[in-house]
Amino acid sequence: MSRLLASPADLVVSDLAVVDDDGPSGLLADVVRFSWVDGPGNRFAVFLQGCNLDCIACHNPHTMPLKTPLARLVTVADLVEDVRPVVPFLSGVTVSGGEATLQAPFVAAWFAALRSDPGTARLTRFIDSNGCADDATWDLLLPHTEGVMLDLKALDVATHRELTGLGNAQVLDSLDRLVAENRLAEVRLLVVPGHNDSEAVLRATGDYLAKRAPGIPVKVIGFRPHGVRAAARHIPAPTPEERTAYASWVAASVGAELVTVV
Amino acid sequence: MPEFRDRARTLVDTPTLTYRQRVQALAGLAEESLDPPTVSAACADALATGLVCDIAEGHAPYRPRYLLPDYSRALAQGSEFLGLAAPTDLYEAIAFLLSMYSQVPSITGYPVYLGDVDRLLEPYAADVDDETLTKLMRLMWVTIDRSLPDAFTHANLGPDDSRVGRTILELERELLQTVPNLTLRVDPTRTPDSLVLDAVQTVFACGKPHFVNDPMMIADLGPDYGVVSCYNSLKVGGGSHTLVRLNLAESARRHTGDVESYFATTLPEHVAMNAELMAARITSLVEDARFFEHSWLVDEGLLSLDRFSAMFGVYGLAEAADHLVALDGGTGRYGLDADATALGWRIVERAAELVARTPLPYCEGNDGVAFLHSQSGIDSDLGVTAGTRIPIGEEPPLLEHLLAVAPNHRHFASGVSDIVHFDDTATRNPQAVVDVIRGAMATGMRDVTFNLDSNDFIRITGYLVRKSDLAKLEATGVARHGSDVLAAGSVANSHVTDRAVKRVISSESAPRVAG
Numbered sequence: 168m169s170r171l172l173a174s175p176a177d178l179v180v181s182d183l184a185v186v187d188d189d190g191p192s193g194l195l196a197d198v199v200r201f202s203w204v205d206g207p208g209n210r211f212a213v214f215l216q217g218c219n220l221d222c223i224a225c226h227n228p229h230t231m232p233l234k235t236p237l238a239r240l241v242t243v244a245d246l247v248e249d250v251r252p253v254v255p256f257l258s259g260v261t262v263s264g265g266e267a268t269l270q271a272p273f274v275a276a277w278f279a280a281l282r283s284d285p286g287t288a289r290l291t292r293f294i295d296s297n298g299c300a301d302d303a304t305w306d307l308l309l310p311h312t313e314g315v316m317l318d319l320k321a322l323d324v325a326t327h328r329e330l331t332g333l334g335n336a337q338v339l340d341s342l343d344r345l346v347a348e349n350r351l352a353e354v355r356l357l358v359v360p361g362h363n364d365s366e367a368v369l370r371a372t373g374d375y376l377a378k379r380a381p382g383i384p385v386k387v388i389g390f391r392p393h394g395v396r397a398a399a400r401h402i403p404a405p406t407p408e409e410r411t412a413y414a415s416w417v418a419a420s421v422g423a424e425l426v427t428v429v
Numbered sequence: 430m431p432e433f434r435d436r437a438r439t440l441v442d443t444p445t446l447t448y449r450q451r452v453q454a455l456a457g458l459a460e461e462s463l464d465p466p467t468v469s470a471a472c473a474d475a476l477a478t479g480l481v482c483d484i485a486e487g488h489a490p491y492r493p494r495y496l497l498p499d500y501s502r503a504l505a506q507g508s509e510f511l512g513l514a515a516p517t518d519l520y521e522a523i524a525f526l527l528s529m530y531s532q533v534p535s536i537t538g539y540p541v542y543l544g545d546v547d548r549l550l551e552p553y554a555a556d557v558d559d560e561t562l563t564k565l566m567r568l569m570w571v572t573i574d575r576s577l578p579d580a581f582t583h584a585n586l587g588p589d590d591s592r593v594g595r596t597i598l599e600l601e602r603e604l605l606q607t608v609p610n611l612t613l614r615v616d617p618t619r620t621p622d623s624l625v626l627d628a629v630q631t632v633f634a635c636g637k638p639h640f641v642n643d644p645m646m647i648a649d650l651g652p653d654y655g656v657v658s659c660y661n662s663l664k665v666g667g668g669s670h671t672l673v674r675l676n677l678a679e680s681a682r683r684h685t686g687d688v689e690s691y692f693a694t695t696l697p698e699h700v701a702m703n704a705e706l707m708a709a710r711i712t713s714l715v716e717d718a719r720f721f722e723h724s725w726l727v728d729e730g731l732l733s734l735d736r737f738s739a740m741f742g743v744y745g746l747a748e749a750a751d752h753l754v755a756l757d758g759g760t761g762r763y764g765l766d767a768d769a770t771a772l773g774w775r776i777v778e779r780a781a782e783l784v785a786r787t788p789l790p791y792c793e794g795n796d797g798v799a800f801l802h803s804q805s806g807i808d809s810d811l812g813v814t815a816g817t818r819i820p821i822g823e824e825p826p827l828l829e830h831l832l833a834v835a836p837n838h839r840h841f842a843s844g845v846s847d848i849v850h851f852d853d854t855a856t857r858n859p860q861a862v863v864d865v866i867r868g869a870m871a872t873g874m875r876d877v878t879f880n881l882d883s884n885d886f887i888r889i890t891g892y893l894v895r896k897s898d899l900a901k902l903e904a905t906g907v908a909r910h911g912s913d914v915l916a917a918g919s920v921a922n923s924h925v926t927d928r929a930v931k932r933v934i935s936s937e938s939a940p941r942v943a944g
Contacts, residue, residue, distance in 0.1 A: 201828050201865075203854050209864035253828065256868025258860060427857065 192240045193273040196230040196265055200253050206293040206316060206352065208258025211250050215265040215274075219299050221332035222320065224359045224402070226394040230265040243276045250287055259291030259313070268300035271307045278311035293352060297331075298338035305344055314352030315345050321363045322372045330362055339379075346380050354383055358413050359390045360403055369416035377420040385421050387414045387428040433462055445906035453538050460487040466709035475702045480679050483706060484672060484742075484807055490714040492534040494740075496668035497655045498731040500544035503529060510725035519553040519562070523569045530577060533726070535658075539577045542657040542668075543584040543609055547594035554593050566596045567604070574608040578910045580892035581658040584609045588616035588643045590624045598627050602634040607886065607893040607910060611638035612656040614646070615870060622863055629862045632879045633855070636886030636893050639846070640877045642870040649842035659805060659891020660876050661844045667736025667794045669843065671710040674742030674804040675703040677749035677776060678813045688753050688772070692779050700741075700783040707739050707799060708789050715791045738795035740843050741784045742804030746773050747814040764819030764833045774836045777817060781840040800843035805891050818847055831869050838875040845875055846891050852882045 194216040199205075202212035216238035218231045229237060241249075250260060260281065262274050274294065281287040291313045298317050300308075319338060321327040327335035345351035354376055358364045376385060389410040392400050405413070414428035440446070440454045465488040468476070475481045486494060504522060507515040511529060516522040526549070533540035554562050573582065586594045601611065613628045614620070620643075628638055639660050646654050646662055653665040663669055684695040714720055715734070726732040750763040750773035761769035781801050788797050803816035814820045817837045824830050827849065834847045855862055862879070869877045880888045885895045894910070902908045 201826070201861075203858040203861040207860055208858065209861040209868075253868075255871035256828065256831075256864055258864050429857065 190243050190276045191270075191273040192242050193246065193270055193277065194233070194238050195241050195246075196227070196238055198249065201256065202261065205261040205263055205295060206259065206314070207291070209256055210293070211253055211257055211260045211290075213246070213260065213262045215262060215267055215270050217269050218264055218266040218297070219269060219333075220266065220297050220320075222330060223399045224330065224357060224390050224395060226391070227265075228394075228396050243273070243280050246277055247280050247284060247287065250281065250290070254287055254290065257290055259293060261293040261295055261316075263295035266297050266299065267294045268296050268304050268308065271300070271304045275307045275311050278308075282311065296341070298335075298341035299333065300341055301337065302340075302344070305341065309348055309350055312350060315350050316353040316355060317342060317345060317351060318355045318357065319372070319376075320357060321368075322375055323363075323368065326363055326368070330359060342380060346383070351380055351383050353386055354380060355386045355388060356413075356417065357388045357390060358405065358410075360405055360409075364405065364409075364413065366412075366416050369413055370419060373417040373420040376417075377422075382425070384425045384427070385417055387417055387426060389413065389429070433458070447907070457487060460489050460491075463489045465489075466706075466713040468705055468709045472702050472705045472709075475699075476706060480676055480683065480699060481703045481706055482674050482676065483710065484674065484804075486536060486671060486710070489718065490671065490710050491718040492536070492720055493668050493670045493714065493737065494536040494672050495541050495657050495661055495663060496533065496535060496726070496732055497542045497657060497663055497665045498529070498533055498540075498544075498726050499653075499666040500526065500529065500549055500731075502666075503729070503731050504549060506729070508725075508729055510729060516553065519550065519557050519565055522550055522553045523565055527569065527572055527576075530573070535581075537579050537581050537658075539579045539582050541581050541583055541661075542655050543573065543582060544655070545585045546597065547586045547591045548589075550593045551591045554591075559592070559596075562592060563596055563600070566593065567600055570597070570600050570604060570606065570609075574604070574606040578608060580607045580610055580894065580910060582609045583612065583655075583657045585612050585614065585656055586628075586638065587614040587624065588620045590621055594624070595627060598631045601631050601637055605635050605885070605895075607895055607898070610659070610892055612660070613638040613640050614643040614656075615640050615866065616643040617867060617870060619643075622860075625863045625866060626859055629859045629866075632862070633859070633881055634884065636880060636884060636888060639891075640866050640870075642875050645839070645870070645873075645875050646842075656844070659844070660846045660878065661740065661802065661891075662875075663738075663740075663800070663843060664736045664794050666731065666733055667738070668732070669800070670714050670737055670739045670791065671707055672740040672742050672802065672804065673703055673707045673710065674744055674802075675699055675780075676745050676813060677743050677780075678745030678747075678752070680745075681749035681752040684753075684756075688757050691753060691756075692775070696776070696779055697783055700780060700787065703741060704784070704787045704789060704799070707741065711739055711789060711791050734791060735793040738792040738843075739789060739799045740802040740804075741799035742802045742816075743777070743780055744804045744806060744810075744816050745813040746776060746803075746817040746837075747820050748812075749773070749776055762823070764830070765823065765825055770833050773817070777837045777840050795842075801841050802843040803837065803841045803845035805846060817841075817845060824850070827865065831865075831872065831874065835869065835872045835874045838873055841875060844891075846878045847874075847876075848878045848880050848888050850880045850882060855881065 196214040196216040199212045202210045205212040214230055216230055216235065217233040225231065267274055278292045281290055281292060292311060294308065294312055294315045296315055296317055320330050324334045356372060389405040390402060391404045392402060410428050414426050418426040436458055437455060440451055504525060505515060507513055513525050513528060516525045530540050530543060535541040586597060615625060631637060641656055650662060650664055654662055655665050656662050680696065680699045684691045721727050721734045747763040750769045753772055754761045754769045759768050763769040763773045784799055784801050789799050792798055806815035838845050866877050878888060885897055886893050887896055
């Protein structure tokens with residue numbers, strides 16, 4: 168697989184994952200068989216272990232490291248079988264994380280297997296990504312994927328670095344490519360008070376998205392301290408009124424019908 | 430007699446009963462003064478001690494418990510009894526139906542079935558514009574709620590899309606009435622996703638409709654069926670003479686011996702006891718009260734005895750399964766552990782087998798036997814779980830919940846309901862609810878009923894009440910809807926407000942908790 172951008176820990180999954188005759192294995196943090204918050208309809212959501220960002224506001228910090236006894240390796244075939252009994256209840260599957268694209272060969276193989284199996288072929292296949300993936304990674308994934316839900320942690324490079332440990336050039340490239348290939352299902356803005364919650368920042372983000380990703384739904388997510396690491400627990404959760412204001416600033420250029428807030 | 434006079438006096442003097450509620454209570458008291466249909470001493474004892482229960486239908490049945498007039502035929506031919514010609518436009522059709530409803534009896538004193546309102550009215554609606562249609566349907570729906578104030582009154586929609594059906598869903602969201610109860614028939618090949626979605630949005634607003642598996646119903650009851658009262662499915666042009674229920678929890682507790690001997694001897698004895706009471710009540714209705722010889726609905730061909738059967742109810746399956754598992758030294762719980770859940774399925778299967786070979790009089794509507802029904806409790810039930818549901822508050826995650834109860838559904842041609850409780854997450858992804866409905870039906874569920882945690886509506890057993898109406902009843906003692914009074918008892922006795930909410934997992938919060 169391609170060399171990933173230099174993450175703080177400089178880890179790549181190929182250091183760890185097993186690739187044998189059955190194809191690549193995936194390193195899983197968890198599976199949620201019914202998820203209503205990971206794309207359209209009811210979805211089988213797979214949370215892969217390992218992330219290339221180090222977000223202070225991460226709600227699932229246990230999914231960040233690659234080396235953890237909590238994760239487990241699964242084969243493509245096993246994960247197809249795990250989906251099978253749930254198929255009648257699903258619109259599709261979503262791979263999230265961690266960062267799903269870090270295990271692109273596994274994700275691509277799983278999606279391909281789901282598509283070629285008559286029992287699972289009708290499911291749509293979505294990816295939830297932080298956008299830190301290069302062209303080679305998207306080359307691998309996009310032929311098997313109907314849609315990507317992309318996190319944009321911050322439009323401003325310095326703020327992105329402050330929130331995640333890395334810049335956002337690759338995220339913005341990913342956004343452009345996903346729009347160009349008609350694969351961008353949703354942009355997610357995690358608004359962290361004191362970091363990226365000002366009216367000016369959110370209006371600018373809305374302007375950018377209206378221009379670069381026209382017609383794409385935007386989900387504005389207010390930071391919640393639940394589950395975050397100690398360092399971020401002092402950050403207050405925005406009030407419902409503040410969340411509504413965030414949405415309205417983004418909606419000013421994106422269009423209210425495309426913006427939801429949670 | 431002095432006691433009778435005292436009770437009559439008390440009813441007359443009760444200030445919190447409305448006039449109609451008083452009349453009905455006085456009629457019930459009069460009926461109670463007659464001797465009940467004769468049964469064996471063992472059966473009478475089973476009734477007195479709560480093994481079987483006639484749900485206070487009354488000592489002298491004089492109308493079938495549930496009846497489903499053929500409204501379609503009535504509209505086509507007009508009615509001599511009502512003195513109305515066949516309607517020629519939507520105005521006349523609505524007036525015809527409202528008049529007819531006022532003359533249809535049932536156990537509640539109100540009609541429990543209002544017909545497939547969309548199918549009935551769609552032909553007449555072609556001549557009116559949308560605005561007029563909405564106005565007329567609003568008047569009809571408000572009149573139903575005000576003149577038939579009972580949430581057991583039930584209208585049906587679907588499986589096909591229609592202007593009338595869409596208008597009713599829209600009005601349900603606008604009016605937020607508990608009456609009428611509502612069912613959408615869903616045929617996966619005929620009902621468009623957009624109609625199911627519209628109905629799901631209606632659930633978010635007011636807890637209605639129920640979703641029923643139309644092909645499964647048709648396979649059991651034929652194409653002319655209706656869903657009435659709570660969620661009771663029966664043949665149109667027929668109905669159910671009576672509903673007598675067997676308390677499976679009590680049945681299991683009375684058993685001495687091992688699990689196998691429960692299936693071999695105790696359960697068959699108890700099924701026979703319940704059937705004996707049913708037979709006595711049916712015979713009394715048909716032969717003593719001679720309902721079918723005196724009803725205008727029969728005279729005009731809108732009802733016929735040969736489309737009737739009766740409902741054999743079971744409830745308390747959860748406690749029965751837990752008890753039997755314990756007899757064999759197990760500790761599993763129904764709905765949560767595989768052994769107890771499988772034993773629960775076996776109890777239902779065995780009960781179905783026994784009921785299917787117990788002949789009952791005047792049940793030609795189901796080839797001479799009763800329909801099995803998963804009976805969802807009454808306000809006085811204490812410590813016994815409704816029907817074949819998983820105990821309130823203990824329900825496992827959604828998928829496990831559906832898979833645990835689905836295998837029971839095929840046995841209950843006359844209705845079964847498992848209530849799925851959701852929080853607000855659902856409202857942001859209604860397609861997910863559509864997916865769950867379609868999946869539930871594909872895995873053999875007959876009925877899917879939802880309760881949304883955040884709205885004012887609450888499903889009690891199969892009917893709806895508003896939490897705000899219950900609060901008003903508690904404060905003032907007066908309720909316009911008779912069903913609110915029953916609901917207050919259910920809330921007090923069985924914690925229906927504590928159903929385990931399906932908190933669907935957010936990837937932003939806790940992926941480690943399995944959905």
